[in-house]
Amino acid sequence: MTETAYNFAYLDEQTKRMIRRAILKGVAIPGYQVPFASREMPMPYGWGTGGVQVTAACLTPADTLKVIDQGADDTTNAVSIRKFFQRTAQVAVTEHTAEASVIQTRHRIPEAPLTEGQILVYQVPIPEPLRFLEPRETETRKMHALEEYGLMHVKLYEDIAHNGEISTAYAYPVKVEGRYVMDPSPIPKFDNPRLESAAIQLFGAGREQRIYAIPPYTQVVSLDFEDYPFEASKADHPCDLCGCGTSYLDEVIVDDDGGRMFVCSDTDFCATRRAEGHRGRLAGEDLAEELA
Amino acid sequence: MTPLLQVKGVTKRYGARLGCGDVSFDLWPGEVMGIVGESGSGKSTLLSCLAGHLAPDEGQVIFDTRAEGPQDVLTMSEPARRMLGRTDWAFVHQNPRDGLRMGVSAGANVGERLMAVGARHYGQIREQAVDWLGRVEIAPDRVDDRPRAFSGGMQQRLQIARNLVTGPRLVFMDEPTGGLDVSVQARLLDLLRGLVREMGLSAIIVTHDLAVVRLLADRLMVMKGGRVVETGLTDQVLDDPQHGYTQLLVSSVLQV
């Protein structure tokens, strides 16, 4: 088959219209999970088929696409999705957050503040925040409809009872615009405050066939207890490469003796800072180049 | 005084078969009503209809709500009925597994109803959970254990604590001592009787066990084939049964 046999961005126009309707509904009802008829994509579930379909429905030929996985542009998953849209939509691609009009992400929100006009698309494995304690779909839908969210606090209660603190570190539940409780996908809770954004945020779950959204400037509150308030925690280090003290860090093993370093998980953010001349503890020129 | 619950002509059919037929009674505040009968007598169907788990074909179930006075719970909106279910009403299942969340700690089980009505202070929720565990004779150091690790009797006591923590005004119980050893049953009955007295609970208890109603119920309804065949004060019905079926029930107990 030749590449021209594909419609723009792979999906046919009919399907894209269906997905756009779901997206618009999601934007109109922030945090509400909109069912959609997820299509087969030329990649397995778990590889971001939900996000890919949302991205496909949003892309125009004028767009510039960035794809990240755990903050990095160069992982297999990110590279293959980026290539997919280069081939099927011939869109421009970038690794720079500020240059992208559409960013598809798995497990992170970029460090650089997003701006109006940008779209952030999340890959979502499990969209239902209540599933942990209530496996019945009919019941969770009813709980959302009736705002019966006590169960979310049961989960947080268990965290504290067993760990002395709210130990949920990823996919930390939020309440959107004072109404729907939402799973922000497995981003670290460090990213939760940045769910309040100038950008449009769209969430796609392929296997579960759900789309939901946070429109720009929507109130997003992380659930907590009065005596155990939410904390956007991160490793208590600066980045060893760029010296940034406020970015989210990955711990990296650097040698066989258990030596380790902390580096920004957002590779574009870290590289940009280093290009600006910032240096961290271990940013000997060689090491920095080796990891770059 | 207004009855807490007015049951009027409640009928439920399963096709041609009668589940329960034309059942009416009033339950007064602080009163415990026992419903006895064999399996298939319609007592469980009736309880399900009263508690909103099953929609009857005919009849009214009017509850004296705090905010708006007497309301027919059958025609009430679903959100309002569910709200009632986690505030003023409680339901104790025969099998504690049906009434507990087996995957979370005892403390979370008791705390769930508090959180459902807006409690957001961990320390206070936990304090109340520990207090309630004590009231159902579960040691405070079990508060973080999951119910799986509990004996059947402890699970049932935990289910009771979980239901009573929000101070419900009406408790439905479905064979609360069923499936427990006799010695465990006695302890549970003792505990239930204490709580009923102390809290002035109103309750509807369905059971096949006349010892349960003898100890807990002020009044008794005897059901057979979906119909109420006899009703009256518990001691009266048990000591001087009028209907032949009741006489049979009572005598079969005496033979044991």
Ligand SMILES: [Zn+2]
């Ligand atoms: Zn860095």
